[in-house]
Amino acid sequence: MLSRTKEDYLETIFHLESEGLAATTQDIANHLKITPASVSENLKKLARDKLINHLPYKGVTLTKKGKTLALDVVRRHRLSERFLVDKLGVKWEEAHDEAHKLEHSISKVVGNKLYEMLGEPKTCPHGNPLPDADGRIKEVPSQPLTSFNKHDHLQIIKITDEEPKLLCYLATLGLMPKTKLQLEEKAPFDGPIMIKVGQATYALGKKIASAIWARKI
Amino acid sequence: MSEIQIQKEIDKLRQSTKFIIALAGNPNVGKSTIFNRLTGLGVVTANYPGKTVELNLGTADFNNQRVGIIDLPGIYSLGSISEDQYVARQELLNGQADVVLVIVDATNLERNLYLVLQLLDYGYPVVVGCNLMDLAVKNNICLDTEKLASALGIPVVPVTATTGEGVDKLIEQCANIATGPITRQARRPAYGKDIMDQIDELASVIEHQLPTRPYRLTAHALAIMLFEEDKDFQALLSKTQNGQNVLEKAKTIFQKLEKTHGEKPSVRLSRERHGLEGTITDAVQKSGICPVTLSTKLWRISLRPLTGLPILLAGMIIVFMIMFYLGSYLSTAFDYTWSQFVSPWIKIAITSLAGNTPVARILLWGFDAGIQAALSVGIPYILTFYLILSFLEDTGYLNSIAFLTDSLMHKLGLHGRSVIPLIAGAGCNVPAIIGTRVLTTRKEKLIACTLITLVPCSARTAIIMGAVAVFVGWQWAIAIYLIDLLVGIIVGRLLAITLPGESSGLVMEMFPFRLPSWRTVAKKTWYRMKEFIIIAIPIIAIGSLVLGFLYESQYLWLVTKPFSLIIEGWLGLPAIAGICLVFGVLRKELALQLLLSLAIIKYGSEVSNLLHFMTRQQIFVFALVTTLYIPCLAAISALVKELNWRAALAISAFTITIAIIVGGVVNQLLSLTGWLAHI
Numbered sequence: 001m002l003s004r005t006k007e008d009y010l011e012t013i014f015h016l017e018s019e020g021l022a023a024t025t026q027d028i029a030n031h032l033k034i035t036p037a038s039v040s041e042n043l044k045k046l047a048r049d050k051l052i053n054h055l056p057y058k059g060v061t062l063t064k065k066g067k068t069l070a071l072d073v074v075r076r077h078r079l080s081e082r083f084l085v086d087k088l089g090v091k092w093e094e095a096h097d098e099a100h101k102l103e104h105s106i107s108k109v110v111g112n113k114l115y116e117m118l119g120e121p122k123t124c125p126h127g128n129p130l131p132d133a134d135g136r137i138k139e140v141p142s143q144p145l146t147s148f149n150k151h152d153h154l155q156i157i158k159i160t161d162e163e164p165k166l167l168c169y170l171a172t173l174g175l176m177p178k179t180k181l182q183l184e185e186k187a188p189f190d191g192p193i194m195i196k197v198g199q200a201t202y203a204l205g206k207k208i209a210s211a212i213w214a215r216k217i
Numbered sequence: 218m219s220e221i222q223i224q225k226e227i228d229k230l231r232q233s234t235k236f237i238i239a240l241a242g243n244p245n246v247g248k249s250t251i252f253n254r255l256t257g258l259g260v261v262t263a264n265y266p267g268k269t270v271e272l273n274l275g276t277a278d279f280n281n282q283r284v285g286i287i288d289l290p291g292i293y294s295l296g297s298i299s300e301d302q303y304v305a306r307q308e309l310l311n312g313q314a315d316v317v318l319v320i321v322d323a324t325n326l327e328r329n330l331y332l333v334l335q336l337l338d339y340g341y342p343v344v345v346g347c348n349l350m351d352l353a354v355k356n357n358i359c360l361d362t363e364k365l366a367s368a369l370g371i372p373v374v375p376v377t378a379t380t381g382e383g384v385d386k387l388i389e390q391c392a393n394i395a396t397g398p399i400t401r402q403a404r405r406p407a408y409g410k411d412i413m414d415q416i417d418e419l420a421s422v423i424e425h426q427l428p429t430r431p432y433r434l435t436a437h438a439l440a441i442m443l444f445e446e447d448k449d450f451q452a453l454l455s456k457t458q459n460g461q462n463v464l465e466k467a468k469t470i471f472q473k474l475e476k477t478h479g480e481k482p483s484v485r486l487s488r489e490r491h492g493l494e495g496t497i498t499d500a501v502q503k504s505g506i507c508p509v510t511l512s513t514k515l516w517r518i519s520l521r522p523l524t525g526l527p528i529l530l531a532g533m534i535i536v537f538m539i540m541f542y543l544g545s546y547l548s549t550a551f552d553y554t555w556s557q558f559v560s561p562w563i564k565i566a567i568t569s570l571a572g573n574t575p576v577a578r579i580l581l582w583g584f585d586a587g588i589q590a591a592l593s594v595g596i597p598y599i600l601t602f603y604l605i606l607s608f609l610e611d612t613g614y615l616n617s618i619a620f621l622t623d624s625l626m627h628k629l630g631l632h633g634r635s636v637i638p639l640i641a642g643a644g645c646n647v648p649a650i651i652g653t654r655v656l657t658t659r660k661e662k663l664i665a666c667t668l669i670t671l672v673p674c675s676a677r678t679a680i681i682m683g684a685v686a687v688f689v690g691w692q693w694a695i696a697i698y699l700i701d702l703l704v705g706i707i708v709g710r711l712l713a714i715t716l717p718g719e720s721s722g723l724v725m726e727m728f729p730f731r732l733p734s735w736r737t738v739a740k741k742t743w744y745r746m747k748e749f750i751i752i753a754i755p756i757i758a759i760g761s762l763v764l765g766f767l768y769e770s771q772y773l774w775l776v777t778k779p780f781s782l783i784i785e786g787w788l789g790l791p792a793i794a795g796i797c798l799v800f801g802v803l804r805k806e807l808a809l810q811l812l813l814s815l816a817i818i819k820y821g822s823e824v825s826n827l828l829h830f831m832t833r834q835q836i837f838v839f840a841l842v843t844t845l846y847i848p849c850l851a852a853i854s855a856l857v858k859e860l861n862w863r864a865a866l867a868i869s870a871f872t873i874t875i876a877i878i879v880g881g882v883v884n885q886l887l888s889l890t891g892w893l894a895h896i
Contacts, residue, residue: 165298166722167481167483167484168296168298168445168446168483168484168487169298169299169724170724171483171484171487171488172293172294172296172331172487173293173328173724174328174331174487174491176484176487176488178488179491185517185520185521185620186522187520187522187620187621187623187624188522188525188526188621188624189624189625190624191620191621191622191623191624191633192620192623192624192633192723194520194620194727197328198325198327198328198495199324199325199326199327199328200325200327200328200726201726201727201728202724202725202726202727203616203619203620203623203633203723203724203725203726203727204722204723204724205623205627205632205633205722205723205724206623206624206627206722207722207723208722208723208724
């Protein structure tokens with residue numbers, strides 16, 4: 001198991017990264033309420049362990065290994081929050097700080113037991129997704145189809161429209177999560193987009209296209 | 218046509234034929250070309266009650282046997298989401314067909330297999346016709362149909378509909394299945410084991426709980442429909458206790474499925490089907506690099522904003538020019554033929570029967586002048602337009618227009634797909650209004666119907682071309698279209714803002730341009746023209762007779778008097794034009810044709826020249842008012858049918874008001890400026 005300090009660092013970098021911010025020494029220092037000098041000292045150690053990429057003057061990013069470990073901490077943190085709120089009746093606005101102390105002492109075995117006992121929750125009490133036991137987070141970053149450019153190769157991540165008829169119709173055309181597609185054309189003046197799925201080509205109105213979220217591949 | 222009538226037609230087909238084939242397939246795979254190849258003329262078209270989607274019924278001869286064919290609407294899958302899906306499924310459920318012939322597009326096999334797999338899931342005996350084999354070869358796609366047949370466990374026949382290659386083989390395979398020992402037994406598609414087990418589990422519960430099932434479905438088929446989360450079947454089952462037990466069981470199975478896969482059963486099943494499609498396609502098809510053909514290049518260019526919009530504009534100008542040149546050429550030709558070769562004989566016949574009495578003159582109005590007017594202004598332009606429309610439909614360019622104009626249509630409270638009924642409205646408003654049934658919300662329908670009545674139909678184009686372009690100048694003809702367009706945009710925008718409700722989104726398949734077969738285009742044009750000629754000519758003849766009677770009896774001036782303030786004062790038209798406008802409600806082009814009859818009666822058959830009794834300004838205002846005012850009777854009745862009486866009346870009153878206001882304002886403006894006074 002990692003040291004408590006390392007876990008705190010990884011967790012912090014993960015959160016900063018997922019907010020789209022570069023994790024600079026100053027940001028991390030603010031977050032952990034310690035001096036920048038000691039932050040840069042610890043970041044060097046993390047870089048040596050190949051958990052982060054340290055880019056001078058730009059900040060740090062997690063390596064693949066670092067991200068897996070960070071997600072594991074996040075999972076334990078969010079499980080602890082659930083446990084505190086659901087089982088012990090701790091107020092949810094207080095749960096975060098309490099969980100921060102608890103998360104470091106939960107082993108993988110205890111974590112899985114906790115997960116089962118809590119009824120396999122999908123999110124923390126605040127609605128953030130819970131990473132699974134392998135340290136994967138379900139939520140994949142995605143954007144609506146309309147925000148991509150012509151010729152982009154994409155994969156559908158989720159469809160946000162809740163209308164079951166539309167979902168069903170799109171599914172029969174093969175438009176569902178995991179489907180790979182290519183953006184072929186965008187009509188002028190915020191018009192529809194044209195996509196290619198396999199050998200078939202479809203035009204999708206702006207409303208439907210913005211309900212389909214995808215990522216670049 | 219009611220459901221009983223449609224049943225009657227199908228029963229008739231059943232009695233006179235050996236077996237019945239249901240023809241199914243995705244849209245744009247050449248299904249109707251195959252239907253046309255198989256069947257001769259004498260096709261019966263039938264509608265389900267309250268549905269626009271048509272079913273074509275026809276017969277074919279095979280080995281001295283008559284075979285009945287039901288042409289189902291083009292669909293991507295069976296279900297109850299859209300009308301065409303519903304009609305196709307209902308027809309299959311009613312168990313009329315002995316075999317289902319699915320036409321698939323060889324250039325787009327993967328997506329097309331979805332429907333095949335679904336039909337196999339339902340346990341129908343299926344034969345697959347692989348169409349567009351020639352195009353597949355051109356696109357470097359090598360498709361092994363024998364391998365496909367063995368992968369699916371059903372006969373697969375390669376065909377090329379445009380040349381007729383393989384069509385006989387297709388019928389032969391259908392006959393083997395329909396009259397052979399195997400009926401309603403086909404191999405089930407092999408999905409993943411877990412979902413197959415779950416389907417079987419549900420099927421065995423169905424078998425046990427519901428020994429007699431709706432539409433004589435197999436337990437497996439019904440289980441599949443529940444997996445598809447079909448609302449119709451859920452409702453049907455919830456009516457009985459045993460059905461509710463089945464639904465209850467389905468719910469627990471689906472909960473389990475959702476927990477393991479995190480997906481709804483319908484999405485899971487779709488995923489399994491798409492997975493299997495992919496596996497099969499990979500196994501039977503080898504595709505090289507698809508060469509970029511000229512038509513694909515053109516298609517791409519037509520969709521790109523920078524090039525597409527100018528092309529659209531140029532296309533409209535070309536259509537306008539064809540309408541003008543070909544239309545007026547035909548017009549002169551028809552007019553000449555009639556006045557030289559037919560008219561003299563009619564005159565002799567009528568005068569020998571009735572002498573030179575008022576009765577004879579009235580008869581001449583109807584049977585000579587009336588028909589000549591129809592030939593010289595109605596038919597030539599309407600024929601030209603239908604020819605162009607059928608051609609554009611078959612090339613696929615209308616889809617490009619829908620794509621480019623979607624955002625504009627949204628501003629009018631519609632979406633791109635509704636541009637197609639709007640364009641069709643330029644042919645005739647009636648089918649266009651009926652065509653708005655494909656629009657989903659009431660708001661969209663109301664806006665689309667109102668705008669369609671403002672689209673100048675071919676009859677109004679006949680007036681614009683036949684009167685304005687010929688006697689005033691082509692620029693002024695374009696001016697009428699522009700004024701009309703402006704009015705349409707303002708009205709659409711106002712309706713979009715004021716009417717409550719929402720408009721829905723666009724999902725439309727796009728395919729590269731195809732060179733249409735002239736045979737199909739000609740056939741389509743002929744079907745549309747036939748209807749026009751059968752309905753229009755009698756109305757024109759009768760209208761002319763009535764007008765002739767009013768004219769000869771001097772009652773005409775009495776009838777026109779109440780309108781004189783608006784017609785003569787505000788619009789500045791001759792009194793006689795007012796009466797023609799009233800007749801125009803019967804059929805729009807009648808307004809001009811009657812005016813022309815009047816000219817012919819007055820000045821003889823050689824001079825069909827409006828300028829003898831109307832100024833250019835009057836002709837312009839007259840055409841403008843006819844373009845905008847109240848839709849013709851047929852269109853009004855279509856509005857009543859599609860919306861209701863109130864809406865139809867409101868639209869009629871609304872358009873009359875617009876016509877009077879716009880017509881008057883333009884008239885006053887022209888009088889003030891004198892733009893049309895000295896041409």
